[in-house]
Amino acid sequence: MAQYRTQVRIIADVLSTARDQNTEGNGVGVTTLLRRGNMSYGRMSKLLSELVGSGLLLELSGEKISKYMISQKGIQFLVAYSSFEEFAQSFGLRL
Amino acid sequence: MATQSDMALIQNILQFIGVFVSFSIAYVSYRGVKQTESSSLLRLATAFVFLGFGFLVEGMVGLGQLVPSLPLSTTTIVIGGLLLETTGYFFLAFSHAVDVMLAKRLGAALLVFPVITLSGAQIQDILGILSFYFVLYGVVETGYSYARTRKPDTLLIALGLSLIGVGTFFQWLSLLYQYVGVLSLLQIILQEMGLLILFTPVLRFTVGGVKVNGPI
Numbered sequence: 001m002a003q004y005r006t007q008v009r010i011i012a013d014v015l016s017t018a019r020d021q022n023t024e025g026n027g028v029g030v031t032t033l034l035r036r037g038n039m040s041y042g043r044m045s046k047l048l049s050e051l052v053g054s055g056l057l058l059e060l061s062g063e064k065i066s067k068y069m070i071s072q073k074g075i076q077f078l079v080a081y082s083s084f085e086e087f088a089q090s091f092g093l094r095l
Numbered sequence: 096m097a098t099q100s101d102m103a104l105i106q107n108i109l110q111f112i113g114v115f116v117s118f119s120i121a122y123v124s125y126r127g128v129k130q131t132e133s134s135s136l137l138r139l140a141t142a143f144v145f146l147g148f149g150f151l152v153e154g155m156v157g158l159g160q161l162v163p164s165l166p167l168s169t170t171t172i173v174i175g176g177l178l179l180e181t182t183g184y185f186f187l188a189f190s191h192a193v194d195v196m197l198a199k200r201l202g203a204a205l206l207v208f209p210v211i212t213l214s215g216a217q218i219q220d221i222l223g224i225l226s227f228y229f230v231l232y233g234v235v236e237t238g239y240s241y242a243r244t245r246k247p248d249t250l251l252i253a254l255g256l257s258l259i260g261v262g263t264f265f266q267w268l269s270l271l272y273q274y275v276g277v278l279s280l281l282q283i284i285l286q287e288m289g290l291l292i293l294f295t296p297v298l299r300f301t302v303g304g305v306k307v308n309g310p311i
Contacts, residue, residue, distance in 0.1 A: 008131045034189070040191035077130075084127035084136065090296040092240030093135040093190060095127075 008095055010055070012081045013037055014047060018057060018070040019078065027060040027067025109283045110154030116290040117147030117183075119297045138190035142183045149180030177222040184229035184263075187256075188236070223267040230260040248296060255292030262286035 005013070017036040019026045034044050038061035048068060051057040060067045070078075085095050124140035127133060138226035153176040237253040269278035 006133070008133060078254035080130045084131050084133070087123060087127060087299070088133065088135055088139070088246075088294050089240075089244060089246055090252050091139060091293075092191075092249050092252065093139065095131055095133040095134060 002086065008081065010039070010047070011051065012078060013072045014044075014051065015056060015070055018068050019075065022034055027058075027069040029065060029067055039050055043077060057074065106280060106283050107154050107157040109287045110150050110157060112287055113150035113283075113290050114147050114154060116287075116294045116297075117143045117150060118184070120293060121147060123297050123300050135190055138186050142186035142190060145179050145183030145186060147183075149176050149178075149183055152176030152179060174218050174222070177219060177226075181222045181226045181229070185227045188229035188232040220267075223263060227260060227263040227267055230256055230263055234260055251292055251295060255289040258285050258289030258292065260289075262289060 014033055014037050017033055018028050021032050021036070028049070030041075030044065033048070034041060037044060039047075048057065048059075051074075052059045052068075054073075055071055056077055058069045058071050060069055081095070088095050116267045121140045121143035124143065127136040128140055130159055152172060156172050156176060234253055234256045237249060241249040241253055262282045265278050265282035265285065269282060
């Protein structure tokens with residue numbers, strides 16, 4: 001059965017991708033985030049500007065394209081998210 | 096052999112343990128709501144706030160029986176406590192399946208309908224039965240969730256809810272049979288055991304060292 005992702009789940013997915021795919025330390029491109037985040041470009045752009053605005057992501061502006069890196073606040077968010085997700089799952093619920 | 100007042104004292108102590116456990120779960124859920132804006136956690140927090148206040152009211156009624164100068168032991172207050180408890184079980188059961196709008200509508204019906212049309216004893220019967228079915232639904236849903244996730248914690252919560260369910264069944268039986276004292280004590284012991292099991296995910300936040308500073 002298909003399950004809709006909540007907004008907070010989408011944010012967690014994007015932040016996880018920005019953390020896990022940043023192997024070289026110079027950020028992750030929009031294409032990678034789009035592929036892993038499974039959403040449209042327009043929606044992703046809006047979300048990325050919100051996440052940068054709230055300090056969860058850092059924008060690294062290059063000559064042609066911007067890359068994104070998870071911030072310390074974003075890492076804290078993922079820790080909180082995974083804790084509360086586990087808490088909710090214990091009660092048979094999902095965030 | 097324990098006297099009637101000894102048993103009443105034990106029942107009260109157990110009710111206040113229930114208050115502590117319920118409000119602890121509600122607090123962790125509320126922190127989760129603040130940080131993740133999850134509607135599931137909001138319903139969970141709501142359920143345990145109602146349960147906590149329900150246990151608190153019932154405990155206070157019991158305290159009124161022990162200390163006669165406190166004018167707390169009235170049928171209305173008992174029904175109020177049971178109503179809070181049943182509403183808590185309602186939110187707990189339906190947090191698995193229904194959206195917030197539907198939950199609010201049914202919750203309102205639950206609050207208004209029996210009070211208008213039924214006598215005090217009948218209201219207590221109905222609230223006991225409703226609590227039992229809500230908990231039973233919660234057990235089924237949590238069991239189903241365990242079948243999907245295979246998380247041991249989820250199985251533990253299903254076990255806790257089962258004990259609460261058996262407890263509410265005894266509460267119902269105590270309304271029908273003469274061994275009221277024994278059945279009531281058994282009901283509260285089972286209910287508290289169930290609640291203490293539900294407390295285990297909270298322990299991870301307090302003992303497990305998960306530290307999240309403020310809203311993110």
